[in-house]
Amino acid sequence: MSLLVVGTVAFDEIETPHGKSGRILGGAATYVGLAASHMIRDIRLSAVVGEDFPNEYMRVFKERGIDTSGISVVSGEKTFYWSGRYHDNMNIRDTLLTELNVLAGFKPVLPDAYRNSEYLMLGNLTPAIQRSVIQQMDTRPRLICMDTMNFWMDTAWDDLLDVVSMVDVLAVNEEEARELSGEYSLLLAARKILTMGPEFVIVKRGEHGAMLFSGDEKFCVPAMPLESVADPTGAGDSFAGGFMGYIARCGDTGFESMKNALIYGTVLASFSVEKFGTERLLELSGKDIEERLAEFVKMLSFSF
Amino acid sequence: MSLLVVGTVAFDEIETPHGKSGRILGGAATYVGLAASHMIRDIRLSAVVGEDFPNEYMRVFKERGIDTSGISVVSGEKTFYWSGRYHDNMNIRDTLLTELNVLAGFKPVLPDAYRNSEYLMLGNLTPAIQRSVIQQMDTRPRLICMDTMNFWMDTAWDDLLDVVSMVDVLAVNEEEARELSGEYSLLLAARKILTMGPEFVIVKRGEHGAMLFSGDEKFCVPAMPLESVADPTGAGDSFAGGFMGYIARCGDTGFESMKNALIYGTVLASFSVEKFGTERLLELSGKDIEERLAEFVKMLSFSF
Numbered sequence: 001m002s003l004l005v006v007g008t009v010a011f012d013e014i015e016t017p018h019g020k021s022g023r024i025l026g027g028a029a030t031y032v033g034l035a036a037s038h039m040i041r042d043i044r045l046s047a048v049v050g051e052d053f054p055n056e057y058m059r060v061f062k063e064r065g066i067d068t069s070g071i072s073v074v075s076g077e078k079t080f081y082w083s084g085r086y087h088d089n090m091n092i093r094d095t096l097l098t099e100l101n102v103l104a105g106f107k108p109v110l111p112d113a114y115r116n117s118e119y120l121m122l123g124n125l126t127p128a129i130q131r132s133v134i135q136q137m138d139t140r141p142r143l144i145c146m147d148t149m150n151f152w153m154d155t156a157w158d159d160l161l162d163v164v165s166m167v168d169v170l171a172v173n174e175e176e177a178r179e180l181s182g183e184y185s186l187l188l189a190a191r192k193i194l195t196m197g198p199e200f201v202i203v204k205r206g207e208h209g210a211m212l213f214s215g216d217e218k219f220c221v222p223a224m225p226l227e228s229v230a231d232p233t234g235a236g237d238s239f240a241g242g243f244m245g246y247i248a249r250c251g252d253t254g255f256e257s258m259k260n261a262l263i264y265g266t267v268l269a270s271f272s273v274e275k276f277g278t279e280r281l282l283e284l285s286g287k288d289i290e291e292r293l294a295e296f297v298k299m300l301s302f303s304f
Numbered sequence: 305m306s307l308l309v310v311g312t313v314a315f316d317e318i319e320t321p322h323g324k325s326g327r328i329l330g331g332a333a334t335y336v337g338l339a340a341s342h343m344i345r346d347i348r349l350s351a352v353v354g355e356d357f358p359n360e361y362m363r364v365f366k367e368r369g370i371d372t373s374g375i376s377v378v379s380g381e382k383t384f385y386w387s388g389r390y391h392d393n394m395n396i397r398d399t400l401l402t403e404l405n406v407l408a409g410f411k412p413v414l415p416d417a418y419r420n421s422e423y424l425m426l427g428n429l430t431p432a433i434q435r436s437v438i439q440q441m442d443t444r445p446r447l448i449c450m451d452t453m454n455f456w457m458d459t460a461w462d463d464l465l466d467v468v469s470m471v472d473v474l475a476v477n478e479e480e481a482r483e484l485s486g487e488y489s490l491l492l493a494a495r496k497i498l499t500m501g502p503e504f505v506i507v508k509r510g511e512h513g514a515m516l517f518s519g520d521e522k523f524c525v526p527a528m529p530l531e532s533v534a535d536p537t538g539a540g541d542s543f544a545g546g547f548m549g550y551i552a553r554c555g556d557t558g559f560e561s562m563k564n565a566l567i568y569g570t571v572l573a574s575f576s577v578e579k580f581g582t583e584r585l586l587e588l589s590g591k592d593i594e595e596r597l598a599e600f601v602k603m604l605s606f607s608f
Contacts, residue, residue: 089488184393187529208512209526218603220526222513225491259606299522300604302563 002042003248004114004141005032006133007123007237008103009047009057009071012277013083014233016090021231024277025057026082028123028147031234034281035241035268036121037064038289040248044114046070046133048106050078060282070111077102090229091206110136119248121240122146122167127159134166143253145169145244147236153179165197168253171240173204186211187218200258202243204236212255212262219259224270224296231276235269238281242268263300267293306346307552308418308445309336310437311427311541312407313351313361313375316581317387318537320394325535328581329361330386332427332451335538338585339545339572340425341368342593344553348418350374350437352410354382364586374415381406394533395510414440423552425544426450426471431463438470447557449473449548451540457483469501472557475544477508490515491522504562506547508540516559516566523563528574528600535580539573542585546572567604571597 012026029047036043044067051073061068080103083096108129115138122130124147134144144167152160153176164170164180170193174186180196181189190201190213203211207229209222243265250257267289274280316330333351340347348371355377365372384407387400412433424445426434434450448471456464457480468474468484474497478490484500485493494505494517507515511533513526547569554561571593578584 185529185531185533187531205512208509211526211529218529219606220529220603222515222524222526225489225515225522225524227489227491229489256606260608263606297608299524300606302523302560302567302604304564304601 001040001119001248001251002044002117003036003040003119003121003244004044004046004110004117005029005036005121005123005241006046006108006130007032007121007125008080009045009049009053010080010082012233013081013096014231014276015083015085015096016231017086017088018230019276021276025060026233026277027080028234028237030278031237031272031281032121032123032241032244033061033066034064034278035238035272036245036248037066038268038281038284038286039242039245039264041065043067044070044117046108046110046114048072048074048102048108049080050102051075053079060278064282067113070108070114072109074102074105084233086232090232093232108133118142119244120144121244122163123237123240124149127152127156127163130163131159131166134163143168143244143247145171145240147171147240148176150176150179161196164193167198169200169202170198171202171204171236171243173206173236177201177203187213190218202262204239206232206235210239210262210266212258214255214258217255219255219262221262221266221300223266224292224299226270226274229273232273233277235273238272239265239269242266263293263296267296270296305344305423305552305555306348306421307340307344307423307425307548308348308350308414308421309333309340309425309427309545310350310412310434311336311425311429312384313349313353313357314384314386316537317385317400318535318580319387319389319400320535321390321392322534323580325580329364330537330581331384332538332541334582335541335576335585336425336427336545336548337365337370338368338582339542339576340549340552341370342572342585342588342590343546343549343568345369347371348374348421350412350414350418352376352378352406352412353384354406355379357383364582368586371417374412374418376413378406378409388537390536394536397536412437422446423548424448425548426467427541427544428453431456431460431467434467435463435470438467447472447548447551449475449544451475451544452480454480454483465500468497471502473504473506474502475506475508475540475547477510477540481505481507491517494522506566508543510536510539514543514566514570516562518559518562521559523559523566525566525570525604527570528596528603530574530578533577536577537581539577542576543569543573546570567600568597571600574600
């Protein structure tokens with residue numbers, strides 16, 4: 001039940017109508033890893049940071065039992081930095097500044113101990129990097145899930161299709177599913193993506209929940225209605241962490257288990273957005289998760 | 305199990321990226337009545353039309369077993385007319401023309417036979433008209449559901465609050481729930497509306513499904529993913545028709561029955577948008593509905 005997470009570890013600086021975060025820990029691999037750490041123990045991060053990355057943040061991972069030996073620290077360089085501002089309704093955000101810094105030269109080399117990981121989550125990175133990670137594995141993971149974004153569809157189409165054909169689960173948002181497939185209907189988009197290689201397609205819909213497709217099967221869940229959203233940053237990655245953490249824990253990759261994983265992903269994402277950055281993911285207890293899971297399952301349940 | 309439906313019966317003219325409808329039968333009461341006619345037999349319409357309203361359309365209702373004795377035909381006047389154009393993604397529409405015509409003077413007088421109806425659906429009309437209908441009932445219906453819109457919040461606030469306090473179910477879209485409550489979070493909005501009188505609040509979310517709130521209970525369903533949407537006009541009213549039709553048929557107004565009603569409403573709405581206007585609602589068989597219901601229930605079902 002080992003999970004390898006490859007992706008960004010970053011400094012984020014976030015503004016919302018409710019306040020400013022200051023410079024905080026962010027990045028896709030950070031959210032995936034922290035969310036998954038509530039489900040399983042053996043999590044390994046592969047990422048790159050600059051020499052400005054504080055030990056305090058490394059300790060955050062270690063305290064959650066996450067292996068950081070695959071996070072390379074590049075001296076003389078700075079950590080990837082992103083700042084953004086959310087509009088009133090929290091659905092639209094403007095990127096204020098992106099400084100790739102050390103990420104520009106990121107070529108992950110997996111530590112030997114990572115190469116036998118049973119589950120692999122590829123956060124959004126260039127398709128070529130995602131592929132190189134798959135190729136470094138000693139044995140093919142039991143399940144590979146990848147995230148991607150429109151940018152690679154516009155700039156690295158062939159590489160992207162190649163990696164998509166190598167993975168089991170593709171997790172994209174509505175807009176990405178549409179651009180990748182050329183279909184507006186999410187049902188048709190998912191069917192088309194399923195012909196590109198993945199056995200499962202997840203469409204992440206933010207505050208409207210998530211959809212899972214495989215063969216002729218589909219499963220859709222709404223998001224958890226919340227009293228307030230403090231910061232949507234990392235919601236999709238927290239979802240992916242909850243999803244992969246559940247799969248790694250239960251060890252089954254059939255459609256019924258995937259449904260439950262979708263539910264866990266939605267629950268972890270619902271916590272993530274309640275406070276700035278990773279704060280809520282870090283303070284969360286197992287009891288908190290079980291209570292919200294019970295509430296969520298109740299909200300979805302009916303009987304004819 | 306009699307259902308009284310009060311609302312508009314209209315001529316619609318709809319343009320989408322896929323085509324033009326020409327002048328067709330429309331109106332909220334039309335969609336509610338036709339959708340509900342797949343669930344129950346005893347449906348009564350209260351509406352007003354002009355002398356240009358064709359007998360052929362009256363026959364459409366009669367063939368579905370709908371009582372039209374409460375549709376007044378005003379000689380020398382024209383039927384309410386609406387035309388609109390949908391944008392590429394079918395989520396945004398522009399109203400091209402609204403001619404109130406006979407609707408401007410609509411003061412429904414219920415036939416005696418209507419005044420004992422067990423269930424009442426108040427389509428979107430001025431709050432004063434909605435109230436006058438409630439006041440004309442001989443006995444208080446077992447369940448009153450009302451639809452409304454932002455326009456009345458801006459122009460008839462006190463009347464609107466008065467009617468809201470008289471009904472059991474308020475069905476609104478996201479934007480309306482937010483304006484009525486002053487809360488952005490739909491969870492907080494629903495809680496606030498529940499303090500205004502209704503025992504149940506439904507938030508209609510279009511392609512993202514629907515939410516039902518009552519007391520501390522909530523139930524959320526996604527919409528049915530479809531291969532294509534020909535015309536979203538009347539989706540919310542078809543939803544209301546399926547919802548009220550189910551409640552009238554099962555005769556129970558508890559939360560568990562309301563959940564099933566929400567599912568039936570979603571299923572009827574999913575058919576309605578597949579063709580222009582009321583075409584799909586009219587050709588639909590009981591078998592079609594049962595098959596889609598089974599598919600929808602399967603899509604929502606899981607077990608831990």
